[in-house]
Amino acid sequence: MRGWRIVKDERGFTGLEAAIVLVAFVVVAAVFSYVMLGAGFFTTQKSKQVVDTGVKQASSSxxxxxxxxxxxxxxxxxxxxxxxxxxxxxxxxxxxxxxxxxxxxxxxxxxxxxxxxxxxxxxxxxxxxxxxxxxxxxxxxxxxxxxxxxxxxxxxxxxxxxxxxxxxxxxxxxxxxxxxxxxxxxxxxxxxxxxxxxxxxxxxxxxxx
CATH class of the missing domain: 2.60.40 (Immunoglobulin-like)
Structure with missing residues (x-):
């Protein structure tokens, strides 16, 4: 009687699993983009406040x-x-x-x-x-x-x-x-x-x- 032998075979990697991995990458990228955009908006707002304050200080009313x-x-x-x-x-x-x-x-x-x-x-x-x-x-x-x-x-x-x-x-x-x-x-x-x-x-x- 011949013994059982485990064979490594990736043919079982289905399209569903690939989709799950792809979705995970997309979610991570979206979260990272949101964080970067939020930081950019905050920096832009602070820069605008600095410019507005500078204009008020430099110009006469x-x-x-x-x-x-x-x-x-x-x-x-x-x-x-x-x-x-x-x-x-x-x-x-x-x-x-x-x-x-x-x-x-x-x-x-x-x-x-x-x-x-x-x-x-x-x-x-x-x-x-x-x-x-x-x-x-x-x-x-x-x-x-x-x-x-x-x-x-x-x-x-x-x-x-x-x-x-x-x-x-x-x-x-x-x-x-x-x-x-x-x-x-x-x-x-x-x-x-x-x-x-x-x-x-x-x-x-x-x-x-």
């Missing part, structure tokens, strides 16, 4: 409405006129830039520089016009709150002297004819609005430059 700033040289503003005059008050109008973000003026600072010095002052919510308010704002067009939003217009007033006539800007001196001044409006987010002007050789009650 405020712009000068019109091209002029106005110099009040009347005696009521503690100014004087003529070729030896001095500026008592400066005012100008601002609005939001196209695509800019809203700006909270209560959190905004203002700086002014002349040949004699530089001064930065933060907004004082408790101060009002004529009561030691170094600068203040008035809503010209909008909902009359403290935020500059789309299609709104605000007047910024810089009072160079207080009610007793003492200069609040001792570090920059009196602003006189032919002086050059630079004003910066610095919002809490974004680049400042910078205005540089050469003052005229003589002042009238209201001079614009």
């Amino acid at each position: 405020l712009t000068l409405d019109g091209q002029y700033i106005y110099l009040n040289c009347t005696s009521d503003a503690k100014g004087t006129t003529g070729s030896n005059g001095k500026v008592g008050e400066i005012y100008f109008y601002i609005t939001q830039t196209a695509g800019g973000v809203s700006v909270d003026l209560n959190k905004t600072s203002l700086a002014i520089a002349s040949a004699e010095g530089y001064k930065q002052i933060f907004y004082n919510e408790s101060a009002t016009a004529g009561t030691n308010a170094s600068w203040y704002y008035e809503c010209v067009k909008g909902d009359n709150d403290n935020t500059v939003e789309v299609n709104e217009k605000y007047k910024i007033v810089i009072d160079l002297y207080d009610s007793t006539g003492s200069s609040l800007w001792d570090t920059i001196g009196d602003l006189q004819p032919n002086d050059e001044i630079t004003i910066e409006v610095k919002p809490p987010v974004g680049a400042p609005l910078t205005i540089t002007k050469q003052l005229p050789p003589s002042f009238t009650n209201l001079t614009y430059v």
Whole structure:
């Protein structure tokens, strides 16, 4: 009687088994692809946030409405006129830039520089016009709150002297004819609005430059 002999034969590997193996490979590849896509989407989102933040920090949300700033040289503003005059008050109008973000003026600072010095002052919510308010704002067009939003217009007033006539800007001196001044409006987010002007050789009650 002849003994049994085990013979290695792969002819029993059926199509069903091949399909199972193929499906397993496909599932593993799909899971791996999903993980890679998820990581890619996350990276793209973070990159977009970084770019958006960079744009907000690099661009200003405020712009000068019109091209002029106005110099009040009347005696009521503690100014004087003529070729030896001095500026008592400066005012100008601002609005939001196209695509800019809203700006909270209560959190905004203002700086002014002349040949004699530089001064930065933060907004004082408790101060009002004529009561030691170094600068203040008035809503010209909008909902009359403290935020500059789309299609709104605000007047910024810089009072160079207080009610007793003492200069609040001792570090920059009196602003006189032919002086050059630079004003910066610095919002809490974004680049400042910078205005540089050469003052005229003589002042009238209201001079614009």
